[in-house]
Amino acid sequence: MSGETSEQGKYVNPSGSFERDQNYLSTRITADGREGYPVEAGRYRLVVSRACPWANRAIIVRRLLGLEEALSMGVCGPTHDERSWTFDLDPDGRDPVLGYERLQEAFFARDPEYPRGITVPAIVDVPSGAVVTNNYPQITIDLSLEWGEFHREGAPQLYPERLRAEIDEVNDGVFRDVNNGVYRAGFAGTQEAYEKAFTRLFARLDALSDRLSRQRFLVGDTITEADVRLFTTLSRFDPVYHGHFKCNRQKLSEMPVLFAYFRDLFQTPGFGDTVDLDHIKRHYYEVHRDINPTGVVPLGPDTSDWWAPHGREELGGRPFGDGTPPGPPRPEEVVPAEHVPGHPVPA
Template structure:
């Protein structure tokens, strides 16, 4: 998508990568204070399996068992400068919203919407209008505002006893890793790239140490922090190592992080949401300023994600007092 990324952010020549974090701030809440009350069947979550930010929402929806409460629509992995599109659906239209481009839902509410058309997005089905694309709050609210509709045995992804530390951990993961790989890939100067590279690998080393003696980021059970880290790790060797020049090491060469990532991949709710073909199609085809030939690499072999990880030796209960989600739906 030339100088645009799927998040509506950009890099200018001779400058550092700058992510536009101005999203539609509305939230879907129990009390409906923004005009959007929690209501089963009313909203449709629009995602793309290619996008790490949308991938978070897919995982959280699965873990919490909200499949019958919030419907989901999948955009294809590639798009043009205008919008994500529903080219995976028959006739190229979302079967519920009846639209070809996610842009239509944005424009239905904001006719002159000036920013990137991003996923994930929550859409109000009765009006066809976008509600919010504020991705950190979307998953937070699925976990905290929709509790009456969670499945029996749904995990607590925001445990109160670690929430303050978890906020700090997630902030560092976002700035240094989730966004850090983009800062490397879209650096406009050698100096900007070198700085981004050093920051990324300092954080990767921090995680390698943090996870050496604890199974998950916050201890014995999975939290939203793990979801947020996982979607970047899942894309690391397939995309970020080469395409974004994050190439000090492959993930497979970091013993602790690689075992941790496989542990999550093999946990119900995680691995089945990953589509490596769509991930590679998105980055290598859409981001022509980085990959002008649009050639998509064949590797790496995804079967390595299913090899034994040995993290069970650290103990822990992946879902805390809860249970795994049911088989893929």
């Protein structure tokens, strides 16, 4: 699978419901180093796959906060086997900083008997070669709160103290019913489990649509952690979840408010420029052979309308608050042009 664990972490309980293994390495990298890993520029490497929605969150937050110089990034390919994500995009199939062929090596450097799934995102301590954490919800929060010394000038406040309780509440519902809800539908082992997940997913999307019909962003008048977490699921909805995971009451493009909200974020620097549509589709359709036995990757959908005007400015709000948009991606981190949404679907 992606992010949450690799394929070995997928579990369907006796009732047919998908269960996510959420037992992550919870060690934190903090400004004061209280858990043995102090924030230091150049010491750590963020390992991601652009295919994975959980890793995509960390890519976006790193971009928005301007942490590229302080925290390097290794990018795995879009597919993996039962053992691990691999660095097949790099010369000779090895990460140029860590020297690893597989992310699994960093987990075994931490614990030779590591028993769980090998997940992205993961932050690796470069000197030791050992993974520090793969606790993806905490990683993005800590990039905001613990890495402040290295934020760019004009970095937005993605997790402001005055809004944290509301952000946490919104994130909780979005995780249960949307981020994880699409997986609960897609991997359901019974009709009953699927219908329950499907119903909860679209009930939550309807509620979010109602909320966003009155305000530009999920919490407050600026982009926050909550928007990042919803965006990565929405960006995969029509290309993957609608068909592959049977989340097909409507496409995102058929939900006017949510689609306009999505386009607003997609067209914001730091969001759309992290989306690799080729990697996303190849991952889900090639790896999930239990759902898609042939491994055939669909050519669609047409995503040219992701660039259409969204009109969300009429609701007010300031995407970056008192801050500024991030600059362009680093040249080595630019998504290949042919992988960027908006290219025409072959006739």
